[in-house]
Amino acid sequence: MRRHHDMGGQAAGPVDTAERDYAPWGKRVDAIVRLMSDKKRRLIRVDELRRGIEDLGPAAYEEYNYYERWIASTTNILIEKGILGIDELGRRMEDVRARWEASK
Amino acid sequence: MSRPITIGDTVRIRQAFPPGHVRTPYFIRGKTGEVIRLLSDYANPEELAYGRDGKPALPVYWVKFQQSDLWSDYAGQEQDTAVVEVMENWLETMDE
Amino acid sequence: MSDPHGHDHSHADDDWPYPHPKQPDLEDGELTEHMVMAEAVEQLLIDKGIFSADEMRRMLEQIDAKSPAEGARMVARAWLDPDFKARLLEDVNAAAKELNIDAGPIPILAIENTHALHNAIVCTLCSCYPKFLIGLPPDWYKSRNYRSRMISEPRAVLAEFGTMIADDVEVRVHDSTADLRYMILPMRPQGAEGLDEEALAALVTRDSMIGVTVIDKV
Numbered sequence: 516m517r518r519h520h521d522m523g524g525q526a527a528g529p530v531d532t533a534e535r536d537y538a539p540w541g542k543r544v545d546a547i548v549r550l551m552s553d554k555k556r557r558l559i560r561v562d563e564l565r566r567g568i569e570d571l572g573p574a575a576y577e578e579y580n581y582y583e584r585w586i587a588s589t590t591n592i593l594i595e596k597g598i599l600g601i602d603e604l605g606r607r608m609e610d611v612r613a614r615w616e617a618s619k
Numbered sequence: 620m621s622r623p624i625t626i627g628d629t630v631r632i633r634q635a636f637p638p639g640h641v642r643t644p645y646f647i648r649g650k651t652g653e654v655i656r657l658l659s660d661y662a663n664p665e666e667l668a669y670g671r672d673g674k675p676a677l678p679v680y681w682v683k684f685q686q687s688d689l690w691s692d693y694a695g696q697e698q699d700t701a702v703v704e705v706m707e708n709w710l711e712t713m714d715e
Numbered sequence: 716m717s718d719p720h721g722h723d724h725s726h727a728d729d730d731w732p733y734p735h736p737k738q739p740d741l742e743d744g745e746l747t748e749h750m751v752m753a754e755a756v757e758q759l760l761i762d763k764g765i766f767s768a769d770e771m772r773r774m775l776e777q778i779d780a781k782s783p784a785e786g787a788r789m790v791a792r793a794w795l796d797p798d799f800k801a802r803l804l805e806d807v808n809a810a811a812k813e814l815n816i817d818a819g820p821i822p823i824l825a826i827e828n829t830h831a832l833h834n835a836i837v838c839t840l841c842s843c844y845p846k847f848l849i850g851l852p853p854d855w856y857k858s859r860n861y862r863s864r865m866i867s868e869p870r871a872v873l874a875e876f877g878t879m880i881a882d883d884v885e886v887r888v889h890d891s892t893a894d895l896r897y898m899i900l901p902m903r904p905q906g907a908e909g910l911d912e913e914a915l916a917a918l919v920t921r922d923s924m925i926g927v928t929v930i931d932k933v
Contacts, residue, residue: 516636517645523839523890524646524690527863530875535854540750543735545851546774547757550766554820558765565841566640566668581842581857583749590756596670599759607755614737615746642892644839646866659822661894679893686867695870698885704893 519573541582548589559592567592628654630682630710640668643709646689647682651713656681658704677707733758734768734775781850785816786898787919791912793825794903807898811848819847826889827900828926833880834899835873835926837865838891845896849924856925866890876927899926906933 551559567588568575575584593599624630634649642664657680662673686699693699731737735754761768789811793800803810807825811818823845826834838844839862844852855861865872869888873880880886889897901923907915910933922928 516638518638518641521641521645521840522859522863523644523837524867525859525863527860530855530858530860530864530872532853532855532876537851540753542775542778542851543757543771544753545778546771547753547760549778550770550774551760556765560667560670562640562664562667562673563670568841569640576859579749581854582753583747586749586753586756590752593756598763598765599756603759604752604755607759608751611751611754611758612746615751642840644866644890644892646839658893658895664894679895683887690867694868695886696882696884698883699869700885700887701866701890702887703890704895706893 518569519576520569538582544582544586544589548585551589551593558596558598559589563592564588624654624657624678624680624707624710624712626654626657629713630654630680630705631713632682632705633709633711640665643705644703647684647703647705650684650689652682652684652688652703654680654710655683655702661706663706663708679704679706680710682710732768733761734772778851781846781848783849783919783921783924784916785811785814785818786845786849786921786924787916788814788912789816790900790919790924791915793900794907794915795912800900803900807848816848818845821845821847821894821896823848823896823898825898825900826926828902828929830884830902832885832887833926833929834887834889835865835869836889836891836897836899837862839863839866840890840892843891843896845898845924847896848898849921853921873927876922878928880929898924901926901930904930904933 548564550556552561564585568584571584571587575587579587590599590604594601629651631651632643632647632649636648657678659679660676661679662676664673666673681702682705684701684703686693686695686701687697689701735757757771760766761771789803792814793803799810803825804827807823808818828834842852842857844856846852861872866888869886870880891897901919904918907918918930918933920928920930923930
């Protein structure tokens with residue numbers, strides 16, 4: 516059994532070498548991970564994050580981009596560890612969405 | 620009795636295909652290569668990934684493979700190689 | 716204190732204690748599910764005191780401050796100074812400190828390209844990359860196509876970058892799987908004699924430190 520993320524040697528297309536800017540929100544996700552895993556906090560390990568990404572399943576590779584997988588995994592792990600609650604997350608996400616809508 | 624793995628040893632990557640967080644890539648399982656470098660001991664990522672401490676730390680080695688041994692249709696040159704870091708629990712020494 | 720986008724990031728705004736703009740960051744375009752999640756997570760973690768808005772601001776600055784330039788300086792110094800090169804090959808993080816560079820918490824190993832051996836790096840399992848030294852990886856490094864094919868058809872992938880390695884040179888691909896990162900020490904190009912360290916550093920590209928290109932123009 517080969518897991519989906521374990522892709523060395525699989526057939527694939529040409530490499531798209533185009534340069535792209537880093538999305539600001541993606542850098543924020545990176546910053547969250549670095550802060551959560553730093554010496555001061557040690558609340559999450561990158562190994563856990565990777566495992567969480569792998570466990571998102573093959574569809575995550577088709578449907579989500581790199582930072583989408585990172586935040587999905589990070590959030591799942593923070594919920595598992597009890598650092599974030601589903602209730603507060605749901606409420607806050609609606610709040611964020613509402614603010615965005617209101618600004619349009 | 621197993622002896623410590625040293626540079627120059629021929630090793631085989633254990634042929635096993637467990638689920639879970641594994642850092643030994645699929646493409647080297649069951650393949651034979653040469654140990655060319657000894658790296659530090661590292662906590663086991665198979666444990667770290669689940670919130671455990673991954674101790675005892677295990678040695679990690681650079682294992683060099685001939686590309687023609689890894690890929691039946693390898694299109695490069697005979698002398699081309701791939702090097703993968705492999706943790707000791709995934710290595711089997713070839714006894715003479 | 717405002718940024719070029721006109722957002723006010725000052726602390727004076729008491730009802731908005733977060734370091735990101737109250738108005739959505741228009742550079743991000745359309746709002747996706749995951750962007751909403753990221754922002755909510757960040758806010759909650761700040762609310763809970765797990766990190767501060769200041770720490771987030773500083774971390775973003777640190778991320779932005781890293782670019783291939785520091786790696787390039789180290790390569791240029793190694794080209795000029797054989798003793799530094801030996802120390803670089805021994806321990807990148809320690810050698811970086813000599814140049815007042817913080818290479819980050821993860822050990823980085825430098826791998827030297829020679830006339831007989833061309834090395835390149837991939838992380839087939841995820842996207843491990845020496846980002847604490849040379850900044851964030853390019854999209855292609857993290858892509859399925861690179862991660863899948865670089866390990867099994869390196870010469871074809873190198874050709875897609877315009878790089879041809881001679882038939883008698885060994886192409887060696889390193890798959891970065893452990894808690895270690897790699898940078899390639901590219902070969903110094905011909906015709907670079909007489910250039911000073913700054914001029915040499917300007918020749919060293921990110922892609923040459925990944926090993927998908929060689930530096931052949933001066």
